[in-house]
Amino acid sequence: MEIITGAMTALITPFKNGKVDLEKYESLIKRQIEQGMDAVVPVGTTGESATLSHQEHKDCISVAVAACKGTNVKVIAGAGSNATHEACDIAKHAQDVGAHGLLSVTPYYNKPTQEGLYQHYKAIANSVEIPFMLYNVPGRTGVDLEADTTIRLFDDVANIYAIKEATGSLERTVELLSRRKDLVVVSGDDAIDFPMLVNGGKGIISVTSNILPNLKSKLVHSVEEGKFNVARQINEDLYPLNKVLFCESNPIPIKAAMYLAGLLDTLEYRLPLTAPSAATMKKLEETLKLYEVIK
Numbered sequence: 001m002e003i004i005t006g007a008m009t010a011l012i013t014p015f016k017n018g019k020v021d022l023e024k025y026e027s028l029i030k031r032q033i034e035q036g037m038d039a040v041v042p043v044g045t046t047g048e049s050a051t052l053s054h055q056e057h058k059d060c061i062s063v064a065v066a067a068c069k070g071t072n073v074k075v076i077a078g079a080g081s082n083a084t085h086e087a088c089d090i091a092k093h094a095q096d097v098g099a100h101g102l103l104s105v106t107p108y109y110n111k112p113t114q115e116g117l118y119q120h121y122k123a124i125a126n127s128v129e130i131p132f133m134l135y136n137v138p139g140r141t142g143v144d145l146e147a148d149t150t151i152r153l154f155d156d157v158a159n160i161y162a163i164k165e166a167t168g169s170l171e172r173t174v175e176l177l178s179r180r181k182d183l184v185v186v187s188g189d190d191a192i193d194f195p196m197l198v199n200g201g202k203g204i205i206s207v208t209s210n211i212l213p214n215l216k217s218k219l220v221h222s223v224e225e226g227k228f229n230v231a232r233q234i235n236e237d238l239y240p241l242n243k244v245l246f247c248e249s250n251p252i253p254i255k256a257a258m259y260l261a262g263l264l265d266t267l268e269y270r271l272p273l274t275a276p277s278a279a280t281m282k283k284l285e286e287t288l289k290l291y292e293v294i295k
Contacts, residue, residue, distance in 0.1 A: 001131050003161055004074050004101045005184060005202040006038030007220035009209040010046035012251050012258065013060060015268035020056050022063050024265065028210075029067040031263075035294065036217035037209060040064055041103055043078035045140060046207050046251045050108075051270035054086070058093045065098045076133060076205075080105035084120045088127040101131035103164060103205070108141040114149045125157045132159045137166035137188060147175050154183050164188045164205050165196075173199055190242040194235035197223040207254050208242055211261060214294055244280075244287045252276050257284050261293040 009032050014021040032040050042064040043049040043057050052060070061077045068075050077094035079102045081087040091102050104124055106117060125132040134153065138144040144167070153160050165173055166188030173185050177200040187196035187204040197204070197220065209216035215234055222231035245253045252269065256276045259267040267275060276284070 001159060001161065002100065003184060004039055004076060004131055004133075005162075005186070006224075007036065007209065007213075007217040008039040008041055008076065008186070008203055008205045009037050009213060009216075010041045010044045010205050010207055011064070012210050012255050013043065013047040013049075013052065014255075014264055014266070015270065016266050018268070020052070020060065021266075022059060025060060026063055026067045028263070029064055031295070032209070032213050033068065033071050033073045035213035036221070037073060037213050038203070038217070038220075039074040039076050039100070040068065041076045041078060041205055044080070044103060044135070044205075045105065045137065046210070046254065047078060048251060048270055048273065049078050049080065051273070054090070057090060058097075061090075061094050061099060062097045069098075074100040076101040076103050078103050078105075079124065080107075080135065082107035082110050084123050087120075087124045091124050091128045095128045095130050099130065101133060102128065103133045103135050105135040105137060106141045106143050106145050108143075111143050114146055117143070117145055118149055118152060121153050121160065122157055125153075125160050129159060131161050132157070133162040133164055133184075133186065134160065135164040135166070135188070137164075139166070139168075147172065147179070150176060150183075151179055154180055162186055162202075165201075168192070170195055170199060173201060190245070191239060193219060194223070194232050197231070198228060207245055207250055208238060210254050211257050211263065211293055212238070212241070212291060215291075240287050240290060244283050247283060248276050248280055249273065253280060253284060256281060257288060260284055260288060262295065263293070
């Protein structure tokens with residue numbers, strides 16, 4: 001089984017006139033490839049997956065796979081749902097079209113028990129053969145995939161190799177790695193990418209890299225090369241942007257920032273997400289002046 005690590009982007013999903021703009025989507029992915037990212041992650045939380053139809057979800061995965069074909073950039077497809085059978089269906093599609101791996105968020109709203117989470121993930125992972133990454137973001141889903149359950153899944157299910165940890169807790173990362181050295185822990189919080197990596201994390205899945213993939217890829221690769229001072233400086237330099245990108249619910253600010261930077265032709269969301277406030281737009285405009293966005 002291929003172990004996918006490194007600098008990865010949680011892709012936004014562009015809309016045009018209410019529909020997914022697959023042409024723009026492809027161009028954004030090619031920009032990620034050109035600026036040094038190791039993998040792209042279509043249709044996760046940042047990709048507004050909760051408001052996409054199943055066909056739109058599958059189309060985004062297919063476009064991502066096609067865009068990365070012939071490159072070294074991998075596709076870790078979002079395959080999360082609060083209905084296990086739906087997640088299995090998406091996972092099978094991703095495998096069929098050539099995705100290299102899967103990322104599956106904990107079920108939201110229905111708040112399963114730890115046993116429910118175990119059975120949910122076991123069912124999805126067993127429905128496919130490609131590498132499988134758990135995704136724990138309790139602030140969004142209302143449920144925490146506890147360390148004991150993560151370890152149990154890692155031990156019991158052959159293709160579960162990693163977890164995207166977005167609890168904001170360095171202690172959780174230390175706990176997981178102290179118990180299973182081979183478990184791949186990936187940072188899901190842009191602001192703490194550097195401390196996550198130097199504490200044993202093997203990569204990041206970033207929101208900020210939608211707009212600054214060159215810096216995010218350099219941060220990760222600098223740690224891999226032992227250039228810790230370089231990586232730490234990048235992490236600190238990016239802090240103002242990392243902070244403002246979460247001043248409203250993700251992906252509201254990142255899409256607005258990309259629009260302001262000229263990376264998106266239209267600024268559209270799917271309800272219940274709406275455009276950012278005037279105050280947020282002003283914050284984004286001021287913060288973006290600190291950075292050079294390479295198109």
